[in-house]
Structures are given as structure tokens and as C-alpha cells.
Amino acid sequence: MTERVFVTGMGAVTPFGMGVDKLWESMSTNQLAIRPIKGLSSRSEEFRCKVGGQVPDFKISEWLPKLNKKIDPFQAYSIIASNMAVKHSKINLEKVDRSRFGVSSGSSNGGVGTGLKNYKQYLEKGLRGVSPFTGVRYTVNGASAWPAIQLGLQGPNESFSVTCATGNTAIGNAYRKIKYGHADFMLAGSSDYFDEFIVVFFHRARAVAATKNPYEVNVLKPFDRKRSGTILSEGCGMLLLESESSARRRDAKIYAEILGMGETCDARNIVAPDTSGKIMTKAIQNCLEESELQPEDVEYVSAHGTGTLFNDPTEVKALKNALGKHVEKIPVSAPKSQLGHLLGASSSIEAIAGIMGGLNGVVTPTLNLDNPDPKCDLDHVPNKARKHKYRTFLNNSFGFGGHNCVLAIRTGDPQD
Numbered sequence: 001m002t003e004r005v006f007v008t009g010m011g012a013v014t015p016f017g018m019g020v021d022k023l024w025e026s027m028s029t030n031q032l033a034i035r036p037i038k039g040l041s042s043r044s045e046e047f048r049c050k051v052g053g054q055v056p057d058f059k060i061s062e063w064l065p066k067l068n069k070k071i072d073p074f075q076a077y078s079i080i081a082s083n084m085a086v087k088h089s090k091i092n093l094e095k096v097d098r099s100r101f102g103v104s105s106g107s108s109n110g111g112v113g114t115g116l117k118n119y120k121q122y123l124e125k126g127l128r129g130v131s132p133f134t135g136v137r138y139t140v141n142g143a144s145a146w147p148a149i150q151l152g153l154q155g156p157n158e159s160f161s162v163t164c165a166t167g168n169t170a171i172g173n174a175y176r177k178i179k180y181g182h183a184d185f186m187l188a189g190s191s192d193y194f195d196e197f198i199v200v201f202f203h204r205a206r207a208v209a210a211t212k213n214p215y216e217v218n219v220l221k222p223f224d225r226k227r228s229g230t231i232l233s234e235g236c237g238m239l240l241l242e243s244e245s246s247a248r249r250r251d252a253k254i255y256a257e258i259l260g261m262g263e264t265c266d267a268r269n270i271v272a273p274d275t276s277g278k279i280m281t282k283a284i285q286n287c288l289e290e291s292e293l294q295p296e297d298v299e300y301v302s303a304h305g306t307g308t309l310f311n312d313p314t315e316v317k318a319l320k321n322a323l324g325k326h327v328e329k330i331p332v333s334a335p336k337s338q339l340g341h342l343l344g345a346s347s348s349i350e351a352i353a354g355i356m357g358g359l360n361g362v363v364t365p366t367l368n369l370d371n372p373d374p375k376c377d378l379d380h381v382p383n384k385a386r387k388h389k390y391r392t393f394l395n396n397s398f399g400f401g402g403h404n405c406v407l408a409i410r411t412g413d414p415q416d
Helices: 020-027 042-046 073-089 112-125 134-138 142-151 163-179 196-204 244-249 278-291 311-329 343-360
Strands: 005-014 101-106 157-160 185-192 235-243 256-265 300-302 392-399 403-411
Touching (some): 005 020, 005 073, 005 163, 005 244, 005 343, 020 343, 042 196, 073 142, 073 185, 073 235, 101 142, 142 157, 157 163, 163 185, 163 235, 163 256, 163 343, 163 403, 235 244, 235 343, 256 278, 278 311, 278 392, 278 403, 300 343, 311 392, 343 392
Parallel strands (some): 101 157, 101 185
Antiparallel strands (some): 005 256, 185 235, 256 403, 392 403
8 A cells, every 4th residue: 555645834934035935926926046156266267157045144053043054055055944834834843753754865066065164174274173063064954854854753764866867866855755655755856055166166157147247137048049147046845744644633734745856877978968869758758658648748847958068958848758749738947046056955946836836827937038949948937926827837857867766746736
């Protein structure tokens, strides 16, 4: 016997601010989260782009004062978003079996900046210059371990790091934990924080958008012929997943149902996608198969849409291959055009935005789409959010290393 898996709570930390309501209010009104990056060193004069999506005015000491010296920002985001999701779900933790309540989360970069800073301090000051918490502050497992520690959750606990596909992978694996009876509840999502070193890496990989003005904020242009790269961002999205039997028993409000996941790997290039789109197509097909969906059942696609030269047309090709002519009848928009590229946190936050869109009958736009690429010829919802009733949507994520992960989600309570 398998369980249906529902979303009964959500939490978000994003460049728009704290909470799901702030995220949705901003995205549904065509707002942009990209601003000049704060705190860059003099070396940043070499950067061709100095904008990004930073969580505004965030200090660990204000949100989690007792953990200020023990955790990295990406871990703090995970704790905060997890607390939000639990509160949103109205679960009474004192009345549940915590050995059946797990966490599935992850991060693309973890706290690599923290590690580098402490190594520099070691070179300058020796061992006493290094925080004794350095080892646990930069490890990816803190994305799932810290929420569990703070909330006393003793069920399955996993952390993933599959670059931009991390969020979908964590949610999909949590879904399967519940579906096959290994847990009743799972917090699932992903978290990432970017600092100057991460910006350096993306510059050297030639993945960052270029413009004559390094402070131009409207430079991320998914599906546009003038696109030149992506823009880095940070944050965390966490979903509270719950078995149907548990949700019905406690009369929980149901925001969505996770229907299935599809995964593949291009196994070709560490940064560039396989431009044939064949393996990406297979991930979408695998998702439809597990979800027991036909292409015609899909009513919206939340695209990966990074604004990079090869990714955008490859994604369009894969969607056409997997969904056939039907894809020409549905909206396919790029949340990163508003949020920036949240790295490993992207797909979890985009899943939340997609759920909110279905609940409110609105598709978020693809900003800065003024000169569509002829190779990207789907309905990409240019520049303005649109009223559009939908329930079933695909959430795409395709990452460095050829990681492809797609989720199928149906919004609302299936009994409605």
C-alpha cells in the first residue's frame, strides 16, 4: 500500500524578504529581486556584473542569536524556512511521532565561503584563528541536520548536493519516503548563500550575465535573444510534506499534492547541457510516468530558464519532445527572471511559487523578455503576470554536471 503525499505547509527566505506571502506578493506583481551586491572587495573591479539577489538585511544574530557562531547563513535560512513551514502547517509537534518525521534538504555550495575565510585566518593566525565550528558550518548536511536538531525531528534525514537540481531532488526523495511508508512527515527543500567567492567561480565559468553597466539590474533575460548569462541569488524554500492518512486525520489544509519525480544525468559535460535535449526529455517523461500523467494533463511549466546561451533553447527542445504539440498551448515562464538564480535553492522556491500561482490562478512572468529567441518560441509570459487557472504543473531543474530533475505537482486539495 502506498500513500498520497500532500503539501501542508511552506516556508521561504528569499531576496524579496521573509515568508511565502512576501514572495508571492512580489512575484505576482512583476517585481524584481536583483540589486547591487553588498560587501564586495576591491578585487570585484574585475567583475563584469555586480548585481545579485541577496536576502535583505539578514543577520543570524537577530534571528538565531544562540546559534550565531555555530552556523552558516545557508543553514540559518534552512532553520528559519523550516520553522515557517511547520507553523504554516499548524502541526502540533507534541502530538506526532517524531521518529516518523524527517528532513530532506540540501545545498549546492554549502558554506564554502566560511571554510575559505577560516583557512585564511589559519594562515594568518594559526589554529587559534579558526573557529571550532568551521567544520560543521560549511558542510552541506547542516541543511537537514540543523532543522532536525532545532525541532527534534528523528525520522529520515538526508542532505543532497546536485547543484541547481538540489531542491527538486530533496523534495522528490522526501515524497518517496512518505509514499512508501518510511515516514509520515518530511520537511523538504534546499538552501544556498552566495558570497564573493561564489561570484568569482561563476565569472570564471562565463556563466554570469554581461553588460556594459555592471550595476544593470535588468540583465537576466531568459528565452531572449540578447541573453548573456545568469545572475546569482540566495535563499531557502521548505515544504512540509505529509501522508494523506495523517493530513486527513488531523483535518489539515492541503495546498498541493506531489505527484512524481523524474531524474536523469546528461553524463556529458560538467557545466554545459547536452544540447540535443534527449536526456533532459527523458527526465520529463520519467516524471510523467511516475505521476501517471499524460502530456495533456500539464497546465503550466515552471521553467529552469537560467538565461544562459545553451540552457534555454535546450529546455524548450526537451519540453517539445516530451509534451508534443500540447506545450504550445500552455504557459512556460521563468521564475529566475524575477528571483535570480538561487543555485541549489532555486527549484524549492520555484515549487512554492508554482503552488501559490495555482492556488491564486496567476502565472508569474518572464521578465526582460523583449526580443524572443526564435529557438525559444513557447508562451513564455513576457514581462507581466497573467491570470491563468491551473492545477497540474511541472517544476523543472537542470544543473551543472548534467543533473536533471523534474517534479509534477497538483495544487489544491484533490477533494475540491
